[in-house]
Amino acid sequence: MSETETIAAISTPPGEGGIGIIRISGDQALAVGAKILRQRSGNPVTTWPERKVRLGYVVTAEDDPIDEVIYFYFKKNRSYTGEDVLEIQGHGGYQNLKRILSTILQAGARAAEPGEFTQRAFLNGRLDLAQAEAVIDLIRSRTDLAQKIALNQLRGSLSGVIKEQEDKLLALLVPVEGALDFPEDEIPDLERSKAQKELQAIRSNVANLLAGAERGIILRDAATVVIAGRPNVGKSSLLNQLLGEERAIVTPIPGTTRDFVSEIIDLEGVPIRLIDTAGVRASVDLVEKAGVEKAYRLMAAADLILVIFDAATPLTTEDRELITFLAEKQPIIVLNKTDLPVKLPT
Incomplete structure (x- = not known):
């Protein structure tokens, strides 16, 4: 498995449905799309306007139509994964989506591993670790409360609290390191009592986060x-x-x-x-x-x-x-x- 390979996967659950979604992510997403997509007229797709829905067909290597689809393109750094992403929406159903995905793989993409789209979003800085974990929690949420908490975490609520505690720790660390590294300079003495109170407050906040994590596990796993x-x-x-x-x-x-x-x-x-x-x-x-x-x-x-x-x-x-x-x-x-x-x- 290579992070530079272009990957593809069916994004909708198995079974029959009105719509089935397949996503392609990577530097070769458009090159793969050009091989398997045709305009309604039957001509090759030569332009890829960003975030604009277009109607066309998925075809085999022999140009035989597989399905009528809509497709749209998300440019690198403005997509979920941080890579070029091409999304194809066809008719739902196991056999139909299987044929479309097989055609995409034959055109040069690789089948994505479970969670690989979110992994790439994390590696490319689109999500931090807490947000990446929230994605699966949101998908698997069983109650309204669990869904709400997972969505807040995906939007960065937990990440913001952690970043705030990190900033406070760094603010306490700076004068300590300054006094140790430059003892001859006129650096103000540390206000020990104030620093201890702030440190205790940080410890209390972290303890609350850990307690919340235990409740979160119950909301996630039941x-x-x-x-x-x-x-x-x-x-x-x-x-x-x-x-x-x-x-x-x-x-x-x-x-x-x-x-x-x-x-x-x-x-x-x-x-x-x-x-x-x-x-x-x-x-x-x-x-x-x-x-x-x-x-x-x-x-x-x-x-x-x-x-x-x-x-x-x-x-x-x-x-x-x-x-x-x-x-x-x-x-x-x-x-x-x-x-x-x-x-x-x-």
Whole structure:
């Protein structure tokens, strides 16, 4: 892989759609475009007005039409990647876009690696690292809040805060280095107390940024909430109730859930991955035993655990083992079947 090669890729998701987009980036973008694009009249494209939409055709090396398209050109240093970019918009659909991309590659471009367009934008100074990371966060955002935060980061909000702290540190460093390098010159004494206060303020701001990063990870990846308990205490019923749909099978037969069931919900802007696990109990059934072991692994890795107990039944051995296992996880206790006489210890 070379940064000087001209690259191309389909920019729209797989599947059928009204429009499919292919982008070409690099010094040879227009040379590749000249080989595969024709005007509506069938004549070669010889002029490339910047940022103006034009109608034409993509053709094969034998000049056979593949699709009617619109295309436009972004000049180097005024494009997303900082390179010459040619964008082609054809009709959506797997086969159509595959043929267009294949023709582009035969004309001299190379298939782009995943994320390579954004990588080039970073290397060419169009985006800094925080903004480059925000691109994928924006694409993968699952809630309105996550989308809003990713967009603000893409617009430079995080970069601005980091730059501000960097400038403050440099302002504190300059007089220190001056005093060390030129002790004989009349450099004003450092105001130590003022410098210490400013340094403490910077440390506090950085700590807030790190705390915000932890919240950002949850918004990006979703918080994992595991629903646990012994068989037939209502775990799957709770999952279905939280989702508002019949996602998990519910029966009176203990051990119905053998493997975990996972879905994501939007809780006031925070993505939550709910996981319904197999009922925890000793079992000689190999499949159920594997499900119980997986349930314990999921609980160990969870951000939060909802542990359900049957309020109408005294604590069992499985309940007590679960309580011991979760002692340091600070789970939320959920009591089910409270409409029946309560038999759990108070």
